Amino acid sequence: MMPRITMDEVLRVAHLARLEFDDTEIEVFTYHLGEILDYIGKLNELDTTDVPPTSHVLPVCNVIKTDKAWDSYAREVVLENAPSAEEGHFKVPKVID
Amino acid sequence: MELFRLTAHELHDKLRAGEITSVEITQSVLERINAVDSKIQAYVTVVEELALEQARIVDVHLRDGDPLPLLAGIPVSLKDLICTKGIPTTCSSRILQDFVPPYDATVAQKLNDQQIVMLGKLNMDEFAMGSSTENSAFMVTRNPWDLERIPGGSSGGAAAAIAADAAICALGSDTGGSIRQPAALCGIVGMKPTYGRVSRYGLVAFASSLDQIGPLTKDVTDCAWMLNAICGHDPMDSTSVNLPVPDFTQSLVQDIEDLRIGIPDEYFIEGMESDVERRVREAIAELEGLGAQVVRVSLPHSEYAVATYYIIAPAEASANLARYDGVRYGFRAEETTDLIDMYKKTRSKGFGSEVKRRIMLGTYALSSGFYDAYYLKAQKVRTLIKQDFDEAFEQVDVIVAPTSPTGAFKIGEKVDDPLQMYLSDILTIPANLAGLPGISIPCGLTLQNLPVGLQIVGKPFDEETVLRTAYTYEQNTDHHKQRPTLE
Numbered sequence: 001m002m003p004r005i006t007m008d009e010v011l012r013v014a015h016l017a018r019l020e021f022d023d024t025e026i027e028v029f030t031y032h033l034g035e036i037l038d039y040i041g042k043l044n045e046l047d048t049t050d051v052p053p054t055s056h057v058l059p060v061c062n063v064i065k066t067d068k069a070w071d072s073y074a075r076e077v078v079l080e081n082a083p084s085a086e087e088g089h090f091k092v093p094k095v096i097d
Numbered sequence: 098m099e100l101f102r103l104t105a106h107e108l109h110d111k112l113r114a115g116e117i118t119s120v121e122i123t124q125s126v127l128e129r130i131n132a133v134d135s136k137i138q139a140y141v142t143v144v145e146e147l148a149l150e151q152a153r154i155v156d157v158h159l160r161d162g163d164p165l166p167l168l169a170g171i172p173v174s175l176k177d178l179i180c181t182k183g184i185p186t187t188c189s190s191r192i193l194q195d196f197v198p199p200y201d202a203t204v205a206q207k208l209n210d211q212q213i214v215m216l217g218k219l220n221m222d223e224f225a226m227g228s229s230t231e232n233s234a235f236m237v238t239r240n241p242w243d244l245e246r247i248p249g250g251s252s253g254g255a256a257a258a259i260a261a262d263a264a265i266c267a268l269g270s271d272t273g274g275s276i277r278q279p280a281a282l283c284g285i286v287g288m289k290p291t292y293g294r295v296s297r298y299g300l301v302a303f304a305s306s307l308d309q310i311g312p313l314t315k316d317v318t319d320c321a322w323m324l325n326a327i328c329g330h331d332p333m334d335s336t337s338v339n340l341p342v343p344d345f346t347q348s349l350v351q352d353i354e355d356l357r358i359g360i361p362d363e364y365f366i367e368g369m370e371s372d373v374e375r376r377v378r379e380a381i382a383e384l385e386g387l388g389a390q391v392v393r394v395s396l397p398h399s400e401y402a403v404a405t406y407y408i409i410a411p412a413e414a415s416a417n418l419a420r421y422d423g424v425r426y427g428f429r430a431e432e433t434t435d436l437i438d439m440y441k442k443t444r445s446k447g448f449g450s451e452v453k454r455r456i457m458l459g460t461y462a463l464s465s466g467f468y469d470a471y472y473l474k475a476q477k478v479r480t481l482i483k484q485d486f487d488e489a490f491e492q493v494d495v496i497v498a499p500t501s502p503t504g505a506f507k508i509g510e511k512v513d514d515p516l517q518m519y520l521s522d523i524l525t526i527p528a529n530l531a532g533l534p535g536i537s538i539p540c541g542l543t544l545q546n547l548p549v550g551l552q553i554v555g556k557p558f559d560e561e562t563v564l565r566t567a568y569t570y571e572q573n574t575d576h577h578k579q580r581p582t583l584e
Contacts, residue, residue: 005461009461010457013457013460013461013464014457016460016464017415017444017456017457017460018419018422018437018440018441018444019441019444019445019448019453019456019457020441020442020445021445021453025450029453029454029457032454032515032516033454033457033458033461035515035516036407036458036515036516036519037458037461039403039404039407039516040404040407040408040471040475041404042400042401042404043401043404043405043408043474043475043478044474045401046398046401046478046481048474048477048478048481051477051478051480051481052477052480053473053476053477053479053480054476054477054479054480054483055306055476056306056336057292057293057306057483057530057531057532057557058292058293058336058338058532060293060335060336060338063335063336065332073199073200077199078199078425080197080199081195081196081197081199081425081426081427082424082425082426083423083424083426083427083428083429084429090424090425092424092436092439093433093434093435093436093438093439094435094436095435095436
C-alpha cells in the first residue's frame, strides 16, 4: 500500500492544477484525497500484468476530416464571451516584463 | 385538461388531431413551472418568450397542414451543459455563470430541426460531478417525491422536472450514471445510449471516454422518440460512430419471449436497501412471467468499478477543465498580480469544492511518478470490467439489475463524505466503463414512498433490445403512471 498523500504533495498538485487553497481547505482536501486514494488502492488486489489497457471502448482510430476550409465564427462573436478583450484580441495580465 | 401531465406522444396525437395547439401546451407547462419550480428548483434558465414564439410558429404550420417532424411543438428542456446558441449555458458553475454559447450543440440543433419548443436549462451538479445535484453553484434541486431529499444527480434538475411535470422531455448526460440514477430516484425513464451513438459536439466535456447524452422522459415511448431525434453520426464529434441508426419506435413491442435476461449476483450488494431489492426482484419475476428466460450471470470485477472510475474520470476531467483559465470565456478573478496568479485565483474562485477535488485527484493520478500506479492500472482494470460484460453477453441478451442501491437520500446526508457519495453510483458506473447502453425505468416504490429504478443494460449498439424489454415491462405494469403529489 502506498503511503498516504501528504499536505506538501497536495500543495504541489494544486500548483500543477493551477488551484490554490487556504490552510483549512488544504487540511480537508488532504484528508479526503487520502481516503479516496486508499479506496482506489483496492485495484492493487488485482494482478493486471498481462492485461492490455482500455483507453477507449470503441474500435476507432485516426478519424480524419476532409481537408476543406469552412467559415468559422466572426472575431467579435468569439470575443463576446471574453472577460477582457481589446483591439480584437483576448487581453491577459502582463506575461513578459 | 392539465396538458403538462401528458407525455410527448400523447400531446403529439392531440396536436395532430387539432384538439390542442402547441401554444396551449407550452403555456400549460410554463404555468406548471411557475407553480412548482419554487419548490423543486429544477430550472437554471426558463426562456418563456422564445418558447411561446417557437410554439406559435409550429401552430401556423399545423394550421396550414405542413408536414412536421414527430416532436414538433413539444416542449423540451436541456441539462445546462448542452450548448444552446444565445441561451446561457452555465454547467451550474460560477466559472460559466455568464457564458452564452455562440453555437448550438449537435443535439440542440437536431431538436431544433424537429421544431421542438425550447423551455429552458436544467440544474445539475457543477460540471456533472456529483450524484445529488447538491454540487450546483446556484441551488439544491429537490426530489418531487419528498422535498427533503435529493433528486439524484448529476442530471437532477432534468429528472425532478420530468417527475414534477415541469417538462415533457429532457436531455441529460451520463458519465457514471448521471441520467439513470436521478431517473431511478425520481421515478421516471432515463437512458444512456451506447458510447458513440450520440454526438457530444457542444456538450461541455467532463470525462471524454465516458460521457454520453441521453433522454429523460415520462415513459419508454417518449424515450424512443427522443433517441430517434438525437442519435447518429456527426463529423463534428470524432467519437460518434458511423453506423446506421434504427427506428427505435420499432422496438416498442410487447414481446420478450425469445429473450435471455441475465441477473448479476454482484449487483445485489451489501448495504442495499431491502425495499429496493424487493421491488427489483419482483420486476425480474414479472419479466420471467412475461416469457423471458432469467439466468444468473457473473460480473466478477464489478466491485472494482468505482475505484477504476475515480481514476479515469477525474484524470480526463483534469485535462478537460484546464480550458477554464479566465482568458477566452467565463469568469475571471480581479486583482491578480500576474498570469499564473490570475489562473489560480480564477479557477479557485470559479470552481466549487467537488470540481476542485476531482481536478486534484486527476492531476495527481496523471502526475510524474504516479501514472503507472493509478491511470494505467485503472485502464487495465477497465479492460477486465469490459471483458466481464463481453462474457456475460455471450449467454444473455440484456442484463437486469437495480439502478441505485438505495432510494433518494436526505439533502446534506452525504455532502461531507465524498467517498460515500461516490459509492452511490456503484451500479451505474460499470456500463459507462464498458460503453454500454442502459436504461432506468420505474419499478415501484419503497415503504417510504420513494421510487425504485430497474436498470436494463444491453450489448453495444443494441438499444433496441433494451427498449423492447423496458417497453414490455412498462406496458404490463403501472409504475410509470405514478406521480408525486408535490404537497
